[in-house]
Amino acid sequence: MRRLHHIPLSPFCRKVRLALAEKRLEVDLVEQTPWSRSLEFLRLNPAGTVPVFEDDEAHGRAVICDSAVICEYLEETRPERPLLPGDPRARAEARRLVAWFDDKMHGEVTANLVDERVMKKVRGGGHPDSGRIRAGSKNLATHLEYVGWLADQRKWLAGDEISLADFAAAAHLSCLDYIGYVDWDSVPSAKAWYQRIKSRPAFRTLLADHLSGFPPPAHYADLDF
Amino acid sequence: MRRLHHIPLSPFCRKVRLALAEKRLEVDLVEQTPWSRSLEFLRLNPAGTVPVFEDDEAHGRAVICDSAVICEYLEETRPERPLLPGDPRARAEARRLVAWFDDKMHGEVTANLVDERVMKKVRGGGHPDSGRIRAGSKNLATHLEYVGWLADQRKWLAGDEISLADFAAAAHLSCLDYIGYVDWDSVPSAKAWYQRIKSRPAFRTLLADHLSGFPPPAHYADLDF
Numbered sequence: 001m002r003r004l005h006h007i008p009l010s011p012f013c014r015k016v017r018l019a020l021a022e023k024r025l026e027v028d029l030v031e032q033t034p035w036s037r038s039l040e041f042l043r044l045n046p047a048g049t050v051p052v053f054e055d056d057e058a059h060g061r062a063v064i065c066d067s068a069v070i071c072e073y074l075e076e077t078r079p080e081r082p083l084l085p086g087d088p089r090a091r092a093e094a095r096r097l098v099a100w101f102d103d104k105m106h107g108e109v110t111a112n113l114v115d116e117r118v119m120k121k122v123r124g125g126g127h128p129d130s131g132r133i134r135a136g137s138k139n140l141a142t143h144l145e146y147v148g149w150l151a152d153q154r155k156w157l158a159g160d161e162i163s164l165a166d167f168a169a170a171a172h173l174s175c176l177d178y179i180g181y182v183d184w185d186s187v188p189s190a191k192a193w194y195q196r197i198k199s200r201p202a203f204r205t206l207l208a209d210h211l212s213g214f215p216p217p218a219h220y221a222d223l224d225f
Numbered sequence: 226m227r228r229l230h231h232i233p234l235s236p237f238c239r240k241v242r243l244a245l246a247e248k249r250l251e252v253d254l255v256e257q258t259p260w261s262r263s264l265e266f267l268r269l270n271p272a273g274t275v276p277v278f279e280d281d282e283a284h285g286r287a288v289i290c291d292s293a294v295i296c297e298y299l300e301e302t303r304p305e306r307p308l309l310p311g312d313p314r315a316r317a318e319a320r321r322l323v324a325w326f327d328d329k330m331h332g333e334v335t336a337n338l339v340d341e342r343v344m345k346k347v348r349g350g351g352h353p354d355s356g357r358i359r360a361g362s363k364n365l366a367t368h369l370e371y372v373g374w375l376a377d378q379r380k381w382l383a384g385d386e387i388s389l390a391d392f393a394a395a396a397h398l399s400c401l402d403y404i405g406y407v408d409w410d411s412v413p414s415a416k417a418w419y420q421r422i423k424s425r426p427a428f429r430t431l432l433a434d435h436l437s438g439f440p441p442p443a444h445y446a447d448l449d450f
Contacts, residue, residue, distance in 0.1 A: 047329050062314045066328075068293070069320040076313040088301040089287045095294040103291075104272055 003028045005044065005052040008209045009118055009178060011110050012067035012102065013051040014171035019071050019164065021202030023081050027053075035123045068098065071164055083164045094158035097150075097165035101172050105143045110172045112136030117179050118214055140181060147173070148190035157193070170197045174206050180217040184225065199223050228253045230269065230277040233434045234343055234403060236335050237292035237327065238276040239396035244296050244389065246427030248306050252278075260348045293323065296389055308389045319383035322375075322390035326397050330368045335397045337361030342404050343439055365406060372398070373415035382418070395422045399431050405442040409450065424448050 004020065004027045006013035020027050032041055034048050045052045045065040053070045055062040059077050064070045075083055084091045113136035116128040147169055150157045158165035173194060176182050184191040197203065207221040219225040229245065229252045231238035245252050257266055259273050270277045270290040278295045280287040284302055289295045300308055309316045338361035341353040372394055375382045383390035398419060401407050409416040422428065432446040444450040 047325055060314065062317070064314075064317045065321050066324040069317050069324060072297075072320060073313055073317045076316065088298055089285065089289075091301065092287070092289045092294050092298045095297060096290050099291040099294060100272055 001028050002026075002056040003030050003054040005030045005032045005041070005054075006050050007032060007034070008211055009114055009175050010050055011106065011114075011168075011171040011175050012049075014174060014206055015098075015102075015164070015168050016051045016053065016067050016070050017205055018167040018171060018202050019074055019083055021205055022083065022167070022200075023074060023078050025074075025078065033123075068102070071098075083167070085159060085161055085163060090159055094163040094165045097158050098168040101165075101168040105139075105169075105172055108139040109136050109143055110175060113140070113179065113181055114175050117181075118211070121213075122211075137181065140176060141183070141186070144173075144182065144187045144190050147193065148187035151189045151193035162197070166193075166197055170194065170203070171206075174198075174203075178209070178211075178216045178220055179214070195223070195225075226253050227251075227281040228255050228279040230255045230257045230266070230279075231275050232257060232259070233436055234339055234400050235275055236331065236339075236393075236396040236400050237274075239399060239431055240323075240327075240389070240393050241276045241278065241292050241295050242430055243392040243396060243427050244299055244308055246430055247308065247392070247425075248299060248303050250299075250303065258348075293327070296323075308392070310384060310386055310388060315384055319388040319390045322383050323393040326390075326393040330364075330394075330397055333364040334361050334368055335400060338365070338404065338406055339400050342406075343436070346438075347436075362406065365401060366408070366411070369398075369407065369412045369415050372418065373412035376414045376418035387422070391418075391422055395419065395428075396431075399423075399428075403434070403436075403441045403445055404439070420448070420450075423450075 002025065004013070004016060006017070006029055008031070017027075017029075032050050034041065034050055037048060042048055044054075044063055047065060049066070051067055051070060053064040053073070055064065055077075062073075064073045071083060084094050112132040116132050116136070120126060120128060147157065154160070156162045156166050157169055173182055184194065198207075210216070227250065229238070229241060231242070231254055233256070242254075257275050259266065259275055262273060267273055269279075269288055272290060274291070276292055276295060278289040278298070280289065280302075287298075289298045296308060309319050337357040341357050341361070345351060345353060372382065379385070381387045381391050382394055398407055409419065423432070435441070
């Protein structure tokens with residue numbers, strides 16, 4: 001059986017969970033605590049990060065590390081139900097947006113808010129830093145506007161077809177929504193886009209997540225929020 | 226004519242310069258100062274980062290942002306002289322190492338040393354932070370050992386063929402070598418690998434770089450260092 005080593009509120013793991021589910025690939029989820037630096041896990045991924053994907057025997061035993069690398073690998077080994085468009089320029093635009101969300105939005109928003117509000121407590125890392133929380137909240141408004149602007153211009157964030165760009169954005173926003181930080185009503189076009197993607201069967205796995213000690217707000221799993 | 230917007234001591238730009246040169250693609254280099262946030266440059270790349278690649282008309286006018294995205298785009302539009310192996314698992318290993326150098330080594334080493342030693346002064350950002358310089362130097366020793374270990378196990382860092390993994394590693398190490406921080410004699414297998422890659426014609430563009438006010442050490446451009 002194939003396995004995905006993950007942590008529930010990691011946007012990188014969530015992007016891969018969405019990609020796997022969109023490709024109808026079932027996977028055993030194995031929850032990790034990368035900060036405990038277990039030797040067993042470091043043998044899988046010397047970088048010590050999640051997600052790590054263990055592929056099944058039919059495709060040859062393989063251990064694939066890093067969320068962007070896993071997504072490219074899935075595109076190459078399971079080209080049905082593509083996650084990227086066909087044209088190289090359109091692929092570059094989808095990948096640009098994935099990098100936008102995973103680098104820029106992560107650094108400016110998700111890392112600040114999810115780390116301070118949840119992961120510090122989970123890891124036992126001290127008190128939340130209110131400066132990072134303020135910065136994250138402020139930057140989230142700008143990033144939500146950008147999502148809304150893209151959703152206004154295009155059918156999906158990177159173009160006519162749903163792509164990894166949508167799954168990357170939704171992965172970050174779903175983590176932020178879990179901790180109640182997304183003001184959906186402030187950007188109606190972003191909300192309408194999120195309603196569409198949240199209704200997809202692939203999203204169900206994320207909506208069922210429940211972190212002990214951190215209950216999500218009532219609207220988190222509601223498709224009609 | 227195609228153009229690459231870059232800064233000389235950016236490992237991400239250097240990786241793309243190596244990739245372009247390995248594919249025998251000539252390019253006009255346009256030096257940018259992304260920290261000045263010019264509107265003209267932000268129109269090219271709203272993330273405000275280098276490198277940005279402007280492709281020529283023969284392949285359709287295209288603006289491609291982000292070093293990893295540019296490299297995938299070059300593989301797709303110029304498949305001759307490939308930068309990644311053919312097998313999906315081998316491709317994943319090459320991409321894993323690119324992410325290792327561009328994320329982990331960058332955060333632990335290159336950002337600390339190049340930012341503090343050079344970019345802060347270039348940008349006018351105050352005095353170097355000696356804590357970051359100490360951390361960067363210490364972490365560099367570990368990363369150089371990892372490069373040496375890979376070079377001991379394999380012909381090139383990701384396997385039998387030279388790949389983006391080698392160019393990413395060489396891009397970081399060439400920046401660090403420019404500021405005189407690499408103790409090559411401490412890891413002979415890493416030094417032998419770097420000698421091989423440094424001798425390639427594609428490397429000449431990097432060895433000719435000269436930052437005003439920051440002369441490189443004498444061995445920087447020497448193939449027999």
